[in-house]
Amino acid sequence: MTAGAPLLRMEGITKRFGSATALDAVDLVLQRGEVHALVGENGAGKSTLVKILTGAYRRDTGTVELEGQPVSFDTPAEAQAAGVCAVHQEIHLLTHRTVAENIYLGREPRRWGFVDWRRMNADAAALLLDLGLDMQPDAVVGSLNTARQQMVAIARGVSLGARVLVLDEPTSSLSPREVSILYALVARLKAQGTAIVYISHRFDELYAICDRVTVLRDGRLVETRPLAGLERLDLVCLMLGKRRDELRHGTTAFAEHQARTAGEPTTAPLLETEHVGGGSRLRDVSLQVRRGEIVGLAGLLGSGRTETARAVFGADPCARGKVSIQGKRLDARSPDDAIRAGIGFVSEDRKAEGIIPELSIRENLTLAALPLLTRYGVVSRRRQREMVDRFMERLGIKASSADQRIRELSGGNQQKVLLARWLCTSPRLLILDEPTRGIDIGAKGEIQGLVNELATDGMAVLMISSELEELVEGSTRVVVLRDGESVAELSGDQLSQQAIIHAMAEGGSTSSPGIAPDHPVH
Amino acid sequence: MAQSLGLEPARRAPAAAPASLRRHLPGPQYAALGALVVLVVANAVFTPHFASTSNLWNVLLQVSTVVLAAVGMTLVIATGGIDLSVGSVMACAGAVAAVLLERGTVLAVIAALAVATLIGVVNGTLIATMRVQPIVVTLATLIAGRGIAQVISHDGELVTISDPAFMQLGRGYAGPVPVQVLIALAAVAVALFLLRSTPFGRYVLAAGGNPAAARLAGVPVPRTIMTVYAASGLLAGIAGLIVASRLGASDAAKIGQNMELDAIAAVVVGGTALSGGRATIVGTVIGALIMQVIATSFNMLLVPYAWSLALKAAIILVAVYLQRPRRV
Structure with missing residues (x-):
């Protein structure tokens, strides 16, 4: 790292959305030829900071200096022109056009007013060669795999003269071999003096290629420091805002019910997954849930928690491994199969995957239970009303009436309706993905208390949560995922926030090979 | 991440008040009903002979085929789709019935409806399982269906129909009520029941x-x-059979022409949003009646056809404008 003047300096960046502060006086300093990791959990402000850097958002306060000159980008195009370029998770390319056309889109070389195809392809070929990419400039982008499309996006950034390149989750859909191609490209850009902001949830990657790290939490800067010499455990503690020695205790509604019986290990598991894998995030997850147990599923963002839940529920295909319910192989191919086997699933994304916004509370609540309410093809209004009344009262759903549209309710009340949607099907297993995210404290406590009650009554619960208190106090056992693999299972005296953090950072008793940085370059 | 932080509390606070307030304002369905009442009253006053019994029956008779197609269209649009093929399906059904009538009325009707349903199943399969866009799939069946109808009716010949039982569909009466009006009413009742009382x-x-x-x-x-x-x-x-019966012939090139547009217009004017997730069958019936009353009165007032098209277009635009999503 050069000790001279920084390439980019962002100071005191603040951004508000309405009454919420997304970024509060955050600094980010990039040196030439530096790969800089930007990490933080959900809501930390990474995306907002990057969007301000690349001109997609405007900052409320703070300064940005590029090579000592104050700059202010109003649009991504302005940022690009100044040499600040971002490559996002979802790649923005014209899939029906060629590699060369995409690289030079909007600034095609011309000859007598017409596009000079020959020169464009020659320029592109030279650029690709320079970046060490084995790729035809006239290949149609849509025919390339995701990794190569990403390379095209990076090549476009380089050809724009990018001095600051932001890579946002660049490896989220890459295979290990493709990752090594990316590493080689990053190394080459670094040698050319480009500063790279690298956003990833995979620790192996950060430690393999990043020089320094900036940690954000809840919109605030926690620390910027060299990555070498920083233990993974300490990095996780910084991200989560925990201190290694003293971890808080007793802040959730589970605490009152601390005496969770550790489900008798002798009883056969209700749910069992063995080496489940599939997609780009899920590799090898094995876990068991017994009746009356709340099993917590822990892991950092991107560790495969949601993917595990979706695979069990049949929402995503599960390519490898085995899922059984009460010893019988399930392998649900659609949510319908899982529901018939007695499973309910509350998604983490209430708005996109939970509520049907235009329908009423009544209709949302009974959506999954309609087959139970139907006689001779007709929904029994009486039985539907009874069911809705019973669950609205039991869960304390606050609304003007059961006919109110669900989109008019608060997040907490929506979440209760979605819980009720499953409870009224009397499931044997309930999968909750972040059941208390984004809802107010009161509703949070009520939901935690209810989940506890359900388990006491014999239901099996698999609970995904990013809140360690919730996991430690609510769960009988906690299974920790890391990079798509179940790496530890904690229960009894072993179950502590510290132990979870340790497993998330280092893996548990079984060490995972992860992505080795030294794969042969293609 | 930041957006959810920002919007969550802001959205909660004002939700209660406008919700209760809005319930007292006329919804799009009532707006359509109001427009229909105004139209009928205005015509009764200003258009000579509009308020006569025979003319009112005539309006209902004319509208029944549009209502049939529009009820189906309402269901399709409620799922976020669209069905452009309805006019061609009508022509196919008419053609199949016309060529098969000599072998028996019941057989001809069943075969015609089976073909019509099959085209719908093809649309549905391509859309639901192959994930092709509804507008593309049904545009294809719109084009292909018209061709198939002409092939069936001996390369587009006018096939005349003389089967007396079949003629009842489009010309028969039950007391004062035209049979086709009863059929349309039955379709509306079934659709209402399906939407309100079944899991479907x-x-x-x-x-x-x-x-x-x-x-x-x-x-x-x-x-x-x-x-x-x-x-x-x-x-x-069903609508295609009624039109063929009315005409006394299967005209593969003409039957159901532009029906998809009339049906979509009725649905939209009636207050069902094209974005899906909502449906009002009653609104669709009102929408179809509005369009028909305008067409009939213009005809009676001898307004040039071209002008009536322009006004129809204006009414559709106003209806869509009134239903645009409002910010809470």
Whole structure:
């Protein structure tokens, strides 16, 4: 790292959305030829900071200096022109056009007013060669795999003269071999003096290629420091805002019910997954849930928690491994199969995957239970009303009436309706993905208390949560995922926030090979 | 991440007040009903002979085929789709019936409706399982259906119909009520019942309102989508038989022409949003009546056809404007 003047300096960046502060006086300093990791959990402000850097958002306060000159980008195009370029998770390319056309889109070389195809392809070929990419400039982008499309996006950034390149989750859909191609490209850009902001949830990657790290939490800067010499455990503690020695205790509604019986290990598991894998995030997850147990599923963002839940529920295909319910192989191919086997699933994304916004509370609540309410093809209004009344009262759903549209309710009340949607099907297993995210404290406590009650009554619960208190106090056992693999299972005296953090950072008793940085370059 | 932080509290606070307030304002359905009443009253006063019994029956008779196609269209649009093929399906049904009538009325009608439903099933299959866009799929069946209808009716010849029982469909009366009006009423009643009282009705609205959430709640989304297109085909087939019976012939090139546009207009004017997730069958009937009353009165007032088209277009635009999503 050069000790001279920084390439980019962002100071005191603040951004508000309405009454919420997304970024509060955050600094980010990039040196030439530096790969800089930007990490933080959900809501930390990474995306907002990057969007301000690349001109997609405007900052409320703070300064940005590029090579000592104050700059202010109003649009991504302005940022690009100044040499600040971002490559996002979802790649923005014209899939029906060629590699060369995409690289030079909007600034095609011309000859007598017409596009000079020959020169464009020659320029592109030279650029690709320079970046060490084995790729035809006239290949149609849509025919390339995701990794190569990403390379095209990076090549476009380089050809724009990018001095600051932001890579946002660049490896989220890459295979290990493709990752090594990316590493080689990053190394080459670094040698050319480009500063790279690298956003990833995979620790192996950060430690393999990043020089320094900036940690954000809840919109605030926690620390910027060299990555070498920083233990993974300490990095996780910084991200989560925990201190290694003293971890808080007793802040959730589970605490009152601390005496969770550790489900008798002798009883056969209700749910069992063995080496489940599939997609780009899920590799090898094995876990068991017994009746009356709340099993917590822990892991950092991107560790495969949601993917595990979706695979069990049949929402995503599960390519490898085995899922059984009460010893019988399930392998649900659609949510319908899982529901018939007695499973309910509350998604983490209430708005996109939970509520049907235009329908009423009544209709949302009974959506999954309609087959139970139907006689001779007709929904029994009486039985539907009874069911809705019973669950609205039991869960304390606050609304003007059961006919109110669900989109008019608060997040907490929506979440209760979605819980009720499953409870009224009397499931044997309930999968909750972040059941208390984004809802107010009161509703949070009520939901935690209810989940506890359900388990006491014999239901099996698999609970995904990013809140360690919730996991430690609510769960009988906690299974920790890391990079798509179940790496530890904690229960009894072993179950502590510290132990979870340790497993998330280092893996548990079984060490995972992860992505080795030294794969042969293609 | 930041957006959710910002919007969550802001959205909660004002939700209660406008919600209760809005309930007292006329919804799009009542707006359409109001417009229909105004139109009828104005015509009764200003258009000579409009308020006569025979003319009012005539309006109902004219509107019945549009109502049939529009009821199916309402279900399709509620799932977030569209069915452009209804006019061609009508022509196919008419052609199949016309060539088969000599072998028996019942056989001809059943075969015609089976073909119509089959075209709907093809639409539904391509849309639900192959994920092709509804507008593309049904545009293809719109084009192909018209061709098939002409092939069936001996290369587009006018096939005359003389079967007396079949003629009852488009010309018969039960007391003072035309048979086709009864058929349309029956279709409306069945659709209302399906939407309000069966799981299928909930599934239609759920699949249109939020397909991802519906799937996770166990809603059979592909089967639901398949069913609405099949229903749309069947209803269009019935409409096609009525028109063929009315004409006394199968005219493969003309039957059902532009019906898709009339049906979509009725649905939109009636207050069903094109974005899916909502459906009002009663609104669709009112929408169809509005369009028909305008057409009839213009005809009686001898307004040039071209002008009546322009006014129709204006009415559709106003209806859509009134229904634009309002910010809470």
